[in-house]
Amino acid sequence: MGKLSGKTALVTGASRNMGRAMALRLAADGALVAVHYNSGKDEAEAVVETIRQGGGKAFSVCAELGVPGDVADLFAALEAGLSQHAGATTLNILVNNAGVLGGISPEETTSEQFDRIYAVNAKAPFFLIQRALQNMADGGRIVNISSGLTRTANPDEIAYAMSKGAVEMLALHFAKHLGPRGITVNSVAPGITRNDNPVFSMPEVVTAMASMSAFNRVGEPEDVADVVAFLCSEDARWITGAFIDASGGTLL
Template identity: 65%
Template sequence: MKRLAGKTALVTGSSRGIGRATALRLAREGATVAVHYADNADAAKATLAAIEEEGGRAFLVRAELGVPGDVDTLFQGLTAGLREATGKEELNILVNNAGVMGGVKPEDLTPEIFDRLIAVNAKAPLFLTQRVLSIMPDGGRIINIGTGLLRYANPDEVAYSMSKGALDQISLHFARLLGPRNITVNTVSPGITNNGSPIFDVPEAREFMANMNAFKRIAEPEDVGDVVAFLASDDARWITGTFVDASGGTLLGG
């Protein structure tokens, strides 16, 4: 029996990287998955096709996050897709994965860049979580994708880390709020993970990044997606409000 048979899931930002790996894994476990994307329709369609080729069920939802009306647009597409795919508006699993990186030196940070990071990485997940609770039955799962940078300093990502720190606080406080409904809320925090960027093809860069964690290899998106799938299952029913380090031991130090 597949662990998520009969469940529905929304994975934001699931056209590539960790989001794509998570969507694929949840579908393999039996969930009907809403594949959300902002602008890369081809990549989202590739995720959808990969799920369907394996016999899974999924549908696409397009919505740009960090702009006025973003949650309304996403929610409307989600509920329409759920009705068509399952005959009812019910969401069991929410994975807040979509995000934007900073990569800006502290002295070059601007209010506009900061506002963008907060809007996409913190504000959108907060109000999306608020919205989907109206269609999430008791026993649901909310999983926020954070970052190991909440515990590992990188000055060029100070604003990004602040935005992801806010996401971690959503997990903490909503876990207490939703406990009586048996809805768990957790943060999964990856370290450096291969996202297809050209930097991962540079041997010297690969060696440097691999040596940052305990296993001395670069994480693949599936390494994180599998952790998310566990937290989405009933096996994780007694875990809530926690920070799950999925960085391969990066936070252990040298």
């Protein structure tokens, strides 16, 4: 029996990279995991298949975030999947992982780009939490993925960093609001973490990025997923409203 046996979880942006690792880890701990994706259907189904081959339980849900009707669409798919696979629509764990980067200089950032970043990274998590509370059992867990860029500067990611700063406020204020129900709400801030960006295939770039960590390596998706899994477990029952630096000591 895993620590999360009998629990249900939704991980947004779970078709690849850190979200994929989080879905795999929560499923390995016994949770039934809803693997959310926007456009990566094949990748999401591959995550589901990997979980099932390992003896876990999962299903995929598709919804584009940051657009009108996004939360309603996601929860319609989620409730259908939970009913089919769990026999009820109770949700125990919500991981707000989905997000979009900027990569645009401050001078070139348009109003439309700024609004898109905020719609996906900050607005969607707020309303996902709001909607999830209709399904979430007392004692539930909410984890919001922030970024080390709320603590270190990168001028090409100002809008992104601002949106992630807003995400951190979700933990602080929702934690106070939901404390009477025993629901914990926390933020996890990864640093440089290996993903499918081509730069991670360039040894000299990886070496430079690794030098920024106290451990002299770049993060792996599993490094962050393990922190998230802890916060989703009963072991983290006394932690709420917290900011967890999961950057491997970047720029200490």
